[in-house]
Amino acid sequence: MTCGWIFGKFPAMDEKYYKVIGADGKSPTTRFDYSDYLPESDGTPGKWLPEIPDSRLLSDGYYASKYWNMWYVEGARIYEVEMRGVCRGTGAGVEKQVCCAQIRLIRDATDALLSTLPACEFPQPKVSANTGVLNTGSRNTGNCNVGDFNTGNRNTGSLNSGDFNTGDRNSGMDNVGDGNFGTGNVGCENVGHSNTGSRNKGSYNSGSCNVGFANSGSFNIGNRNSGNWNIGSRHCGYFNTREPCAFMFDKPTNLKFSEIRLPKWLNFPNPREAFETATSKEVEQTLALPNFDFQIFEKITGISKSDFTRKLGRLPESAKQE
Numbered sequence: 001m002t003c004g005w006i007f008g009k010f011p012a013m014d015e016k017y018y019k020v021i022g023a024d025g026k027s028p029t030t031r032f033d034y035s036d037y038l039p040e041s042d043g044t045p046g047k048w049l050p051e052i053p054d055s056r057l058l059s060d061g062y063y064a065s066k067y068w069n070m071w072y073v074e075g076a077r078i079y080e081v082e083m084r085g086v087c088r089g090t091g092a093g094v095e096k097q098v099c100c101a102q103i104r105l106i107r108d109a110t111d112a113l114l115s116t117l118p119a120c121e122f123p124q125p126k127v128s129a130n131t132g133v134l135n136t137g138s139r140n141t142g143n144c145n146v147g148d149f150n151t152g153n154r155n156t157g158s159l160n161s162g163d164f165n166t167g168d169r170n171s172g173m174d175n176v177g178d179g180n181f182g183t184g185n186v187g188c189e190n191v192g193h194s195n196t197g198s199r200n201k202g203s204y205n206s207g208s209c210n211v212g213f214a215n216s217g218s219f220n221i222g223n224r225n226s227g228n229w230n231i232g233s234r235h236c237g238y239f240n241t242r243e244p245c246a247f248m249f250d251k252p253t254n255l256k257f258s259e260i261r262l263p264k265w266l267n268f269p270n271p272r273e274a275f276e277t278a279t280s281k282e283v284e285q286t287l288a289l290p291n292f293d294f295q296i297f298e299k300i301t302g303i304s305k306s307d308f309t310r311k312l313g314r315l316p317e318s319a320k321q322e
Contacts, residue, residue: 015066016066016080017064017065017066017080017081017083017098018064018065018066018068018078018079018080018081018109018113019034019062019063019064019065019078019079019081019103019105020068020071020072020073020076020077020078020079021034021038021076021077021078021079021105022073022075022076022077023075023076023077025038028071028073028076029063029071034049034105037049037104037105038079038105038108039079039105039106039107039108043107045082045104045105045106045107046104046105046106047104048084048102048103048104049062049102049103049104050102051084051085051101051102052101052102053101055085055087055099055100055101056087056099057087057088057089057097057098057099058099059099061087061099061100061101062083062099062100062101062102062103063097063098063099063100064081064083064097064098064100064103065095065096065097065098066095067094067096067139067141067149067151068113069129069130069131069139069141070096070129070139070149071097072129076110077108077110078108078109078110078113078114079105079106079107079108079109079110080105080106080107080109081103081104081105081106082103082104082106083098083100083102083103084100084101084102084103085100085101085102086098086099086100087099087100087101091169091179092161092169092170092171092179092180092181092189093159093160093161093168093169093170093171093179094149094150094151094159094160094161094169095161096149096159116131130145132144132145132153135150137150137158142155142163145160147160147168152164152165152173155170157170157178160175162175165180167179167180167188170185172185172193175190177189177190177198182195182203187199187200187208190205192205192213197209197210197218200215202215202223207219207220207228210225212225212233217230220235222234222235227240233257234257243256243257243258244256244257246259246260248260248289248290248291248292249289249290249291249292249293249296249297250291250293250296251291253290253291255290262289263278263282263283263285263286264278264282265277265278265282265283265286266286271301271302271303272301272302272303275301275303275307275311278311280311280312283308283311283312284312284316286308287308287315287316287318288318294308
């Protein structure tokens with residue numbers, strides 16, 4: 001939850017916030033009477049309401065929302081508001097409302113807003129209050145949603161602020177799960193992209209509760225770990241803190257993964273084709289790799305010792321001993 005002061009008509013990025021008030025001048029939810037604080041008929045904004053110190057979401061305070069359609073009831077009036085002491089939630093998904101220490105109603109926007117609704121939607125005895133089309137649900141700001149309170153398109157679920165989400169309270173696109181911030185997550189409460197798991201802070205994790213990238217285990221702080229409870233990167237075990245050295249040709253080296261430099265030609269998907277166009281220097285660099293082994297190299301790439309001899313004319317003395 002974050003709180004702060006926002007002065008002037010609009011919060012950041014000129015976003016307009018609204019307050020829905022019943023025809024009797026009272027809030028449809030709290031029944032607080034706003035009659036003495038309505039804008040004047042000549043367009044003068046209403047008076048500031050009394051300040052409520054220490055206002056918090058789900059507690060005391062004045063509430064307003066960007067999405068008036070989520071709160072509208074038939075016959076109510078919708079007022080644009082000015083806010084002070086705004087407190088916002090920090091969870092994923094749609095920001096249904098904010099809590100304020102003070103507000104004032106600056107103009108009646110009802111007629112202008114209702115005129116933007118699809119003709120088939122509103123008003124009706126059972127109000128769906130969607131501000132888009134082809135929604136199966138209620139109070140969506142967007143199109144083709146199956147669910148309620150979505151502010152995007154083609155969501156299956158509720159309270160999503162993005163598109164193509166399957167689940168609830170996602171902020172982003174193409175998430176399958178609940179409470180994700182990001183894109184393409186399959187799981188819940190991820191902050192990042194393309195995670196397959198839950199509660200990850202990062203991207204491309206296929207485990208859970210990781211802080212980092214591309215972990216296939218869980219509870220790791222770092223990148224590319226395939227075990228659990230590691231601090232660092234590229235661990236394949238448990239409770240490790242130091243980055244392991246790389247294995248090459250089935251033997252350990254004294255080099256970290258970040259220190260390995262392969263010849264340029266080994267960065268292409270077709271090694272045989274790349275080998276034929278590689279320079280002599282690049283081929284010699286290949287033979288100088290730690291623990292180089294002709295049999296293993298041929299088994300993986302199809303390139304034999306005789307191919308190296310043909311390419312170079314003669315092998316370096318160090319390679320002849322392999």
